[in-house]
Amino acid sequence: MRSAKLFQYQLPMDSGVILRDQRLVTREGWVVELCQDQQLAYGEIAPLPEFSVENVAEAGEQAQQLLSQWVAGETLDLESAYPSVAFGISCAIAELAAELPVTGNYLVAPLCSGDPDDLVERLNQMPGDKVAKIKVGMYEAVRDGIVANMLLEAIPDMQLRLDANRQWTPLKAQQFAKYVKPEHRAGIAFLEEPCRLPSDSLAFAQQTGINIAWDETVRDAGFEVKAEQGVAAIIIKPTLIGSLERCIALIEQAHAVGLTAVISSSIESSLGLNQLARLAQWQTPSVIPGLDTMQLFQVQLMQSWPGCELPVIPLSELDMVWHK
Numbered sequence: 520m521r522s523a524k525l526f527q528y529q530l531p532m533d534s535g536v537i538l539r540d541q542r543l544v545t546r547e548g549w550v551v552e553l554c555q556d557q558q559l560a561y562g563e564i565a566p567l568p569e570f571s572v573e574n575v576a577e578a579g580e581q582a583q584q585l586l587s588q589w590v591a592g593e594t595l596d597l598e599s600a601y602p603s604v605a606f607g608i609s610c611a612i613a614e615l616a617a618e619l620p621v622t623g624n625y626l627v628a629p630l631c632s633g634d635p636d637d638l639v640e641r642l643n644q645m646p647g648d649k650v651a652k653i654k655v656g657m658y659e660a661v662r663d664g665i666v667a668n669m670l671l672e673a674i675p676d677m678q679l680r681l682d683a684n685r686q687w688t689p690l691k692a693q694q695f696a697k698y699v700k701p702e703h704r705a706g707i708a709f710l711e712e713p714c715r716l717p718s719d720s721l722a723f724a725q726q727t728g729i730n731i732a733w734d735e736t737v738r739d740a741g742f743e744v745k746a747e748q749g750v751a752a753i754i755i756k757p758t759l760i761g762s763l764e765r766c767i768a769l770i771e772q773a774h775a776v777g778l779t780a781v782i783s784s785s786i787e788s789s790l791g792l793n794q795l796a797r798l799a800q801w802q803t804p805s806v807i808p809g810l811d812t813m814q815l816f817q818v819q820l821m822q823s824w825p826g827c828e829l830p831v832i833p834l835s836e837l838d839m840v841w842h843k
């Protein structure tokens with residue numbers, strides 16, 4: 520016996536969350552509940568504005584069609600579903616089948632987009648490998664270079680991840696690199712997407728010795744996982760990529776050619792974030808995932824994220840919009 524429900528959520532965000540061009544005031548999405556033989560399982564469908572191709576309404580509509588098929592015992596074609604829908608439904612199915620292990624990797628790479636002194640403080644308190652992520656490309660490239668160099672000098676055993684989100688021209692990327700002393704460059708685990716064009720990013724990595732990682736490029740049509748000089752990692756944001764199967768296939772391809780795969784958030788609620796931590800522990804156990812995004816919310820959903828004290832909204836407070 521199978522049944523399914525779809526709940527809608529709207530969660531208030533912290534005041535300063537800016538996506539590419541807009542402020543994200545409210546995070547909207549859906550919670551999938553599957554029930555089979557009295558067993559319940561959950562998944563989150565949360566298309567990210569400006570990043571996802573689908574919007575929240577389109578995702579909800581498609582989720583209802585697929586869930587009806589699931590209840591009827593049909594095989595689902597998640598490969599052609601919207602990425603957020605495929606991810607949310609496949610997580611719930613994997614949870615039901617006890618395929619998605621319950622232990623998670625909750626060691627996150629602290630994310631810093633403001634004061635680098637706060638980051639030094641957090642890193643000094645961090646157990647084990649010191650990994651941090653800073654957003655670059657928002658201010659002067661020279662300033663970014665100085666900040667990166669300062670952090671690498673202050674914490675020599677740190678592995679720094681940087682993310683430029685394709686903001687730099689090749690010239691600006693060079694200006695950045697100029698301020699990072701050559702002896703510190705190996706401390707940069709990777710710089711995500713320095714330039715608008717992947718070919719410029721690749722040339723930058725090869726010229727400067729600063730490793731890069733693909734994030735946006737992974738979602739470009741025709742992307743293939745391959746080993747290239749200067750490329751260290753691929754970033755996998757499952758909500759933007761698709762089903763668990765698709766994410767795992769990408770992770771396996773990355774490992775096969777010697778690339779690191781980093782599971783990263785698309786600003787899911789604590790429900791989805793916990794599942795991402797479990798996916799990370801399962802498929803990329805030795806890599807710190809990019810999941811330091813709980814701080815962007817004002818509330819949590821259904822489950823709490825370890826160490827987070829924000830209030831938790833229970834499922835009973837959400838509107839159930841569909842069931843079968």
Ligand SMILES: O=C(O)CCC(=O)C1=CC=C[C@@H](O)[C@@H]1C(=O)O
Nearest residue numbers: 652684783784785786809810811
């Ligand atoms: O990768 C991480 O450590 C956290 C996730 C993260 O930085 C992002 C998630 C989603 C959209 C973006 O605002 C941002 C990114 O630029 O990658």
Ligand SMILES: [Mg+2]
Nearest residue numbers: 682684711734
């Ligand atoms: Mg990015």
